[in-house]
Amino acid sequence: MKRSTRLIHLGRPPRTGHGPRTVNHPVVRASTVLFDSTAQMADARRRRDTERLFTYGVRGTPTAFALEDVIADLEGGFGAKLYPSGQAAVAGAMLAFLKPGDHVLVTDSVYQPVRRLFARHLEARGIQVDYYRPDGSDILDLIRPETRLIHAESPGSFTMEMQDIRALADIAHDAGALLSVDNTWASGWAFQPLAHGADLSILAATKYVCGHSDVMMGTVTTTEAHYQTLHDSWLTLGTVVSADDCALALRGVRTLPIRFDAHGRHAMAVANHLAARPEIAAVLYPPREGDAGHALFTRDFTAAAGLMTVAFQADIPRARVEAMVDALELFGIGASWGGFESLALICDLSNRRADADIRPGIHLRLHIGLEDPDDLIADLDAAMLALGG
Structure with a gap:
């Protein structure tokens, strides 16, 4: 079956032979699970560490199991675990595979809250952290005997650098380390890091x-070799996602292919229009020809998301960019992205080590939603009148 077909049919209620079934998986809310006998409960407890059994809410419900199956297939992995946020998923992966004394390398373009996680929690607990340039040019010089993991993000947050995941996987494995990849931009649909050698x-x-x-x-998907370690840590941490949220995620993922395609088409139209405007110094969007990461994107990715960053000319002050954002009618001002609506967010790049790699000028991250791109372009053009004074 094609991947889009599998996304429709995986994780649905099993056939029982006892009449009709629902299209969507039932929402199974549970903490306590009752057994018919003490022997049945004892048997389930003997098997639950190596089998996925419905024995207690903290270990997952049938609704969560269904979503795990869909995510694992979407990402091309052996198994997936669910977390209450993307940040929690990163933390869960790090805590599963790192211990005091270990060393981890993190892309310098990483999502800011992840940088805070490393600085405030992992480093404080004896896990050493270094940041490598997003192009990987200095990574071999930074590897130590105690390096246990490389954490990549492609494209990078805000600055949108592409990374060669296959090359990073080879470097990590040669050093006896794992490679984890934040794959949120591609969301498993446009790119599968595990198929390119990543471990998480x-x-x-x-x-x-x-x-x-x-x-x-949040979700973490891994290979068979590392699944049990991930699962055991996930269980020990008591990381639970509600059945209601799992049901909403199952409903959302069914339409991922068509939504993702629309976001990409709309974003390309907006990116091409903005690139021609004199106020814009650069459009950072790897799917667009001419972008520094376009060759890697074309080689490895199969579809384009709707997230991009635009860099304004260096002589345009922040106050005018803020006035322009305030003037937008169709773009919400808010964090996150990936929903049906368009969003605008001024970037804070002050935490980046490799300042020389960043184009001067104010950067604005745009998420291009499902609105008609002509309307979005008209809204941007009208708001840019605020840049003039």
Whole structure:
């Protein structure tokens, strides 16, 4: 079957032979699970560490199991675990595979809250962290004997650098380390890091997987070799996602292919229009020809998301960019992305180490939603009158 067909049919209620069944998986809310006998409960407890059994809410419900199956297939992995946010998924992956004394390399373009996680929690607990340039040019010089994991993000947050995941996987494995990839931009649909050698693929399912800006969720998908370690850590941490959120994510993921395609088409139209405007110094959008990461994108990705960053000319002050954003009618001002609506957010790049790699000028991240792109372009053009004074 084609991948889009599998997304429609995986994770649905099983056939029982006892009459009709629902199209969507039932929402199974549970903490306590009752057994018919002490022997049945004892048997389930003996088997539950190696089999996925419905024995207690913290271990997952049938609704969560259905979503795990869909995400694992979407990401091309052996198994997936669910977390209450994308940030929690990153933290869960790190805690599963790192211990005090270990060293981790993180892309310098990483999502800011992840940088805070490393600085405030992992480094404080004896896990050493270094940041490598997003192009990977200095990564070999930074690897140590105690390096246990490389964490990549492609494209990078805000600055949209593409990374060669296959090359990073080879470097990690040669060093005896794992490679984890934040795959939220591609959301498993446009790119599968595990197929390119990565060991862990992490999604903020809050974004395109759920798709409607009303659910917080994260996922980590891994290979058979590392699944048990991930599962055991997930269980020990008591990381639970509600059945209601799982049901909303299942509903959202069914339409991921058509939504993702529309976001990409709309974004390309907007990107091409903005690139021609004199106020814009650069449009950072790897799917667009001429972008620094376009060759890697074309080689590895099969579809384009709706997230991009535009860099204004260096002589345009922040106050005017803020006035322009305030003047937008169709773009919401808010964090996150991946929902059906368009969003605008001024970027804070002050935490980046490799400042020389960043084009001067104010950067604005745009998420291009499902509105008609002509309307979005007209809204941007009208708002840009605020840049003049």
